[in-house]
Amino acid sequence: MITHHLSDKLLMAYSAGSLPEAFNLAVATHIALCDECRARLASFDAVGGAILEQAQDEAFALQDGALAATLARIKAMPPVTKPTPRHAQTGVLPEPLAGYIGGDVETIRWRNIGGGVRQAILPTSKAATARMLYIPAGVAVPDHGHNGLEMTLVLQGAFADETARFGRGDIEIADEDLDHQPIAEPGEDCICLAVTDAPLKFRAILPRLAQPFLRI
């Protein structure tokens, strides 16, 4: 059961469309797993609908002939075919994450970053970075703080840090105030999606030296 959810602030920013792509990916993937946040998002979208309803402004009126031009575009198009509904996915990775990776977990091309921990950086716009993290059961990720915002979504296994335990579907939202050392639980290896809008601050000197090469 999911116990760690998205904040109102993040849901509203996702609804308004003001988040960088990497954050959108983490928000959308959490929502794919979490009915509660899906319902909360619907209420933020409804606020957007109400804002649109009141957006009319004589200063921004349509050009003459806009309706005729739009109807002409519609007539020029081939008839619409109804899309076939996709079936619910069964792998570890839900959409839209599976689409970014091009398949499920076995298609991820991991790179070792030390201590058995592996990562794969996903292609997104540069405003923020998205990476998959693979943490073997029982292994700790180096102790780190944050310059900006970090969101970590668990897709397989579980990890715990100083604040709480996070299992599949749970999302941890960390900012400047949190220094933490996530440790994967014994049992299943842990796979996460981690997004950051600024480099992490590692405590130990060695990870700090490696940081520019690993892009974390």
Place this chain on the structure above:
Amino acid sequence: MKARNGAEWVVLLRQIAETQDTEAFTLLFQHFAPRVKAFLMKSGADQAMAEEVAQEVMVTVWNKATQFDPARASVATWIFTIARNRRIDMLRRDRRPEPEELFWGPEEEPDQLQVLALQQESDQLIAAIADLPEKQRIMIERAYFSDLSHSEIAEETGLPLGTIKSRIRLALDRLRHSLS
């Protein structure tokens, strides 16, 4: 022009989906297309781009009319999401990942009582936002129009971030309260 409620827009959109009714489309266009254009211009698009994209959004409304689910959103909310996604493509050239759709089963007909309740609630939300104190309403509008982050809103208005957050929260609490 006669003001329509949420349930009436649903009927018009269904006529487009079922019989490609251009009269129903004309009524929807006259109401929503100017609003989409104003929404885009208030979000930073120029006149020519907003005009072009408003027409594209209305073409998408025609094309995707069969996919609209009145048990999950009002027509205004659905058109807002189409316009928002086009705005992201247009202004930032970023992709916007969307959660996968829930699988609702084969051609399930939405429960009519649920549809009516959701459409009425959406009408109440529109009225509740219009009734907010001006400062709160403007704050919410800017979050949705301006493509600004919360911290950017704070910079522009000189207000501390905490105040912005509590204003938006207060405004949303009021909305929730007025709907309960």
